[in-house]
Amino acid sequence: MKIHSQTIIFIAFQMLVSFVIKAQFTHQDSLRGTLSPIRACYDATFYDLKLKIIPTSQSIEGSNTIYYKSTTDFKKMQVDLYANMQIINISQHDKPLKFSRDGNAIFIIFSDIQKKGEAYSIKIDYRGKPQIAKNPPWDGGFTWKKDLNGKDWIVVSCEGTGASLWFPNKDHLSDEPDSVRITCAVPKGLTCVSNGNLRSTKYLKSESQVFDNKQLDGILPLSYTEFQWFVSYPINNYNITLNIADYANFKDTYTAQDGEKLDLDYYVLKPNLEKAKIHFKQVKPMLACYEKYFGKYPFWKDGYALVETPYWGMEHQSAVAYGNNYKNNEYGFDFIIIHESGHEYFGNSLSCNDHAEMWIHESFTTYMEALYVECTQGYEKSIQYLEKQKIGIRNREPLIGPMGVNYSQPDSDIYYKGTWMLHTLRNVVNDDKIWFETLKGLTTKFKITNVSTQQIIDYFNEKTGKNLTPYFDMYLKTKHLPxxxxxxxxxxxxxxxxxxxxxxxxxxxxxxxxxxxxxxxxxxxxxxxxxxxxxxxxxxxxxxxxxxxxxxxxx
Incomplete structure (x- = not known):
């Protein structure tokens, strides 16, 4: 059976990067993956991230002020920042705090008890050269490139690797800040696109004006532009992003079934502007299909955006990364747009708590591709599409891995076996009305919520009136097939x-x-x-x- 080349490449990349999984998990895996008492003791509520990007040295400098609420009394907490990044200072109320480091984990000691139920903040000033992504987006890090006109094109991707590779945060999937402000200063002539809505653009006369008049040693004066973005919804740390280039921007609107209008923003390299205007016309029919099956786009106030990147794509919330070179597949659509945008529902809105349960993000989103085909081309075409996805199944490991150790799935089964599990369950239920009501109800009940595998199974059992637990367990927790x-x-x-x-x-x-x-x-x-x-x-x-x-x- 022939499979379109994009999917073959996608599977190959997934297989290539899968070998980051370790036979034995390390101490650092546990520090990152475990919700220990010194992480569970606080709930991150707001990040105020301020950064200056320095392309000449491929470095960044800035701060993150972490606002949090104490869930218990404590005097010690853990935040995360990769060991290659230098901490300049950690402070509370402008007073320095003591801290120590264990690899990528930072342990902060307070002189005063952080009392249960109270709100606090700490500011972490830092700088360094964040790791460079060898194979983005699967291998995380910064990508420093030039466009065809020789201008800087800088992006970051970090889903599996963790956002702590470029800014300090509580790097655990279970805790999302309720909102984020990203202030990014970049050299004049470049645009910084981040998540949410652009609140302000400020032109700075010289580098010495960037962030509290701090001047970096050895850097020549250079005019900068400061962009401030604001995310008004909870967001996974790995979804916080920066895209920096000489972008052209064009806009559109999508009208929902209830008449409400959604802002659409597109940021593309200037030579690609006209082709993007044509290619991105598929976005509105996609949003209509997803609204039909899963309800309205979940981050309405922040809008929807596609941002051109030098890597294939990534589901950055309200700023979806796109890098598929404006190519449609044999079914007439760009699967990167369809797949990565689907993550706005599964992964960004409905999110798992642990990397071991990433099937929740990828299985449902890959299934959304087939439903998009069904929506636009009919049921039999969607069956053909699913049959091609089946080729990617390896069935060597269960879809759910060990918890609390920053697990990485060793192959692409959370995509393709997962979508076939859902397709199978649709036919076990054998009632499309109930099936689609259950799907839409799932994304409604757990909208902008962290959810576990068991909660999903319980919900399906309740809404379908069938005991689907044995089938979920078989496909998720074993390699066994009937x-x-x-x-x-x-x-x-x-x-x-x-x-x-x-x-x-x-x-x-x-x-x-x-x-x-x-x-x-x-x-x-x-x-x-x-x-x-x-x-x-x-x-x-x-x-x-x-x-x-x-x-x-x-x-």
Whole structure:
């Protein structure tokens, strides 16, 4: 079966970077992945991030003021910043605080108790050369490039690697700041695009005006422009981003079913402006399909944006990174736009608490691609699309990994096996009205919320009225697949189907018949069963493997 080249490359990249997973997790993995008492003791509520970007030295300097609420009395807390980044000072109320470092973890000691229920803030001044991304976006870091006109093109991506590679924060998926202000100063002639809404642009006469009149040693005076962005919703740390280039900007609006208008912003390299105006026309039909299945775009006040980047793409909240060179696939759409924008629902709005449960982000979003095809081209086309996604399944490890150790999935199964799990469950439920009500209800109930695997399973069980737990558990927690054994015995006007599951523990319903419109539900177990079908001229009886992710053995 032929698969479009973009998906092959995507799978290959996923396989390549998967080997960051370790047979034994390190001390640093535990420091990053574990919600220890010195991290659980506070809830990050607001980040006030101020940065100056220095392309000539590929370095950054600035501060992050972390606002938080104490969840218990404490005098010691952990924040995170990569060890190669220098901390200049940590202070509270302009008074320096003592701190120590253990690799990428920073332990801050307070002279006064941070009392439960009280709000506080600390300011961390820092600088350094953030690590360079070798294979963005999967291998995190900064990318320092030049556009075709020789102007700087600088971006950051850090989903798996962690936002602490470039700014100090509480780098754990379970804690999202409620809002963020990003103030970014860049050399004159460049634009800095971040998340949320652009609040102000200030032109600075010289570098000495950047951030409290601090002058960096050895840097020649240079005019800077300061951009201030504000995110008004909770946001994953890894979704906070910077995109710096000589961008052109054009705008549009999307009108929701209720008549409310959503601001659309597009930032592209200037030579690509005209092609982008044509290519990005697919955004509004996409938003309409997603609204149909999952409700309105979740970050309405912050708007929706696509920002051109020198890497493939990333779901940065309200500033989706796009770098697929304005190419559509064989189905006539740009899967990077469709996939990364889908993460606004799964990953950005509905978010997991631990990297071990990243299936929640990727499985649902990859399934959204198939639903987009169904929405725009029909159900049978979506089945074709799903069959091509199936080629990427490896089934070597469970989709859920160990918790609390910054786990990284070793292959692309959280994408493709995950989407086939959901496609299978749709057919187990066997009622599209209930299925789509459940999907929309899921994104509504857990909008802008962290959620666990068990909460999702419980919700599906409740809304569908079926016990789907055994099927979720099988696909998520094991490598096991049901194996359906069957025989076909033709008679004059009928075909006798003999069938059973090879494993005594399997009991998932499946369908058999003469094609999509002519399937019937069968209920296999480990005992041989018989079902008689009337023959259909020109068609062969088959098991519906295009609707269920199972193995089949014809005997």
């Amino acid at each position: 194996t359906l054994q069957y025989q076909l015995i033709p008679n004059n006007d009928t075909v006798e189907l003999r069938y059973r599951y090879k494993d005594a523990n399997d009991s998932m319903p499946i369908k058999a018949g003469f094609g999509l419109q002519m399937y019937e539900v069968i209920m296999p177990n480990n005992e041989w069963k018989i079902k008689i079908f009337q023959k259909v001229e020109g068609r062969e009886l088959k098991i519906a493997t295009e609707l269920f992710y199972v193995k089949v053995e014809k005997i």
